[in-house]
Amino acid sequence: MRDCLTLPVLLLNRYLAPVSLITARRAMVLLYCDAGHALDEGGELYDFDSWRALPIRDNDDVVPVIDGKLRVPRVLHLLRYDRSPNVVIRLTRRNLMLRDHYQCQYCVRRPGVRELNIDHVVPRSRGGTDTWENLVISCRSCNLKKGRRTPVEAGMQLLRQPRKPRWSTTAHILMSTQDQYEEWEPFLKAG
Numbered sequence: 001m002r003d004c005l006t007l008p009v010l011l012l013n014r015y016l017a018p019v020s021l022i023t024a025r026r027a028m029v030l031l032y033c034d035a036g037h038a039l040d041e042g043g044e045l046y047d048f049d050s051w052r053a054l055p056i057r058d059n060d061d062v063v064p065v066i067d068g069k070l071r072v073p074r075v076l077h078l079l080r081y082d083r084s085p086n087v088v089i090r091l092t093r094r095n096l097m098l099r100d101h102y103q104c105q106y107c108v109r110r111p112g113v114r115e116l117n118i119d120h121v122v123p124r125s126r127g128g129t130d131t132w133e134n135l136v137i138s139c140r141s142c143n144l145k146k147g148r149r150t151p152v153e154a155g156m157q158l159l160r161q162p163r164k165p166r167w168s169t170t171a172h173i174l175m176s177t178q179d180q181y182e183e184w185e186p187f188l189k190a191g
């Protein structure tokens with residue numbers, strides 16, 4: 001069984017803009033300290049005492065508390081935090097795959113993750129760097145065909161110019177978790 005204290009809770013700043021995902025454990029602490037209020041699917045706000053008074057429904061995730069059980073909130077609204085986060089997008093294989101839509105940037109095919117490589121547009125042996133602008137996803141056969149050449153030398157064309165992605169907080173949040181709750185939807189739309 002999954003530990004309900006590790007479930008993701010969507011954190012909103014005081015303007016109801018998404019900030020990040022936190023664990024249910026952290027959300028409980030913030031709720032208990034009155035740093036934030038829990039939001040239900042109807043948009044109602046609850047402080048700790050009123051949240052604790054809510055009945056447990058069949059589909060609720062719950063955590064045990066001294067005198068019973070507590071619903072795990074899906075959304076926590078921070079009362080005083082007014083900033084928006086700067087999303088830091090790390091240069092990783094997974095993020096490159098996401099940026100390039102799991103698609104070979106030379107032949108446009110999508111052969112599946114196992115058949116995809118990371119290609120240095122300007123090869124490392126020619127001074128090419130590990131940067132968003134010099135790394136693209138390519139399939140094995142394009143990778144082999146290109147060898148230690150630049151795309152121009154190899155007569156291959158890039159689908160698009162590689163850039164650092166500009167993902168919104170929303171996109172970043174959605175990509176970082178497998179979970180999705182209907183309570184999140186009003187706050188994660190069209191980010």
Ligand SMILES: [Zn+2]
Binds near residue numbers: 107138139
């Ligand atoms: Zn290819």
